[in-house]
Amino acid sequence: MREQGGGPDWLRVNAFVAAPGENVLQPSLVSSLFPHLPRRSLGTFRVGLALVAALLIAFSVLHWYVPMVAVATFAPLLLFVIYLTETGVIADLSWRVWALTVVFGIAVGVGWTLLTASIVAESYSLGLGTEVPTATLVKDALIIPFGGLLAMQLPTVLVRLTRPRVRESLDGFAIGVLGATVFAVTATMVRLVQEIDAGITLSDQSVTDLLIEAGVRGLTMPLTAATVSGLVGIGLWYHRRPDASRIRQLAAGGLILVVAAAAYANVGLVEVLQIASELQFLVHVALAFAAVVALRVGMQVAVLHEPQDPLHPELPILCPGCGHVVPDVAFCPACGVAAHAASRSSREARRQDRPQPDTELVEQ
Incomplete structure (x- = not known):
């Protein structure tokens, strides 16, 4: 569901990709x-x-x-x-x-x-x-x-x-x-x-x-x-x-x-x-x-x-933004940070060392 006051979907103004807690127009x-x-x-x-x-x-x-x-x-x-x-x-x-x-x-x-x-x-x-x-x-x-x-x-x-x-x-x-x-x-x-x-x-x-x-x-x-x-x-x-x-x-x-x-x-x-x-x-x-x-x-x-990494929603990954274990998708379901906001070396390291299967995933 689209968030009221969030602006157009193509901009997602209420959640900056590198810091979802900030508005895009906030000069941080x-x-x-x-x-x-x-x-x-x-x-x-x-x-x-x-x-x-x-x-x-x-x-x-x-x-x-x-x-x-x-x-x-x-x-x-x-x-x-x-x-x-x-x-x-x-x-x-x-x-x-x-x-x-x-x-x-x-x-x-x-x-x-x-x-x-x-x-x-x-x-x-x-x-x-x-x-x-x-x-x-x-x-x-x-x-x-x-x-x-x-x-x-x-x-x-x-x-x-x-x-x-x-x-x-x-x-x-x-x-x-x-x-x-x-x-x-x-x-x-x-x-x-x-x-x-x-x-x-x-x-x-x-x-x-x-x-x-x-x-x-x-x-x-x-x-x-x-x-x-x-x-x-x-x-x-x-x-x-x-x-x-x-x-x-x-x-x-x-x-x-x-x-x-x-x-x-x-x-x-x-x-x-x-x-x-x-x-x-x-x-x-x-x-x-x-x-x-x-x-x-x-x-x-x-x-x-821009094109994102291949999606693996069935696999867990540790989000560097919020620290939760979430599905491996383009944007963290828990905090909204973009996967591309982390370096490729960080993404590769976290995919090689995924959390254990019994770890509970945070979906939202």
Whole structure:
């Protein structure tokens, strides 16, 4: 029986595939960025995100600019690598795929940073209060962010061109996020080296300004980049079931990408507008969470309508989401979590070590 208020059946809006207790439109960071995590590990990663936020705040208050930038730059990559290892996703794909993703991310990051070095140098040469030409405003607000957004997708596209044998949408998500994160780390490091070589020094900033910069560097920008790139990866790796509606999913996918790309592009527009920095940060946060919701909708549509593993409802399996022994089907009858929300290595291990036949199955 269809749940009242649950939205259309093809979206199942009241139960997110990776965390059925959450609404698809709920901008939960942990379940969105780390969809393979079992329920028992969600709290640990929430603590990890809180620790990163606490370090950013502490270093900003202490005026420790370099440690703040280091945490903002490397923490997203470190957390995502821990996630890939903890969930077994890293074993789902060959080391060749992961190596290509990292190499392409570094190469594209270096290339893009060197290509735009003169533009960045020009922006530094314009002092505060300088009237900015319209052409420069458009370039800084739209062309550069969109160019960076497109460049950030190249590692994912290049890996997809190698035609990986197994295609699940969440594999594409992992490749997309890793490629974008490596790109961002590389671009930041190269940019910092260029600034040091050019003799650009940090002026005395207030604690408020440092906190805002830490929030943008360590939260909103990595979050928006990861969501957009994860969406692109999902789209490139997704292939629909024969009975799924192509038109409906193409329309949904196009709308989702437009929303996410617009959120990323508007980040650049906010930066060049003469508005208070506090308001800029609030807009950054709003756009980042809009991109997270777009990611959740895209992930929901893809996982619901892609081919699933062969069904074995007569055989028991341990659900990693709720811990119950349930029939081996696409979605847990007890908690509703998708089987694809667990890594393939986890699914294979649990099928090789099934519960004993006398174990009582939980049907609903």
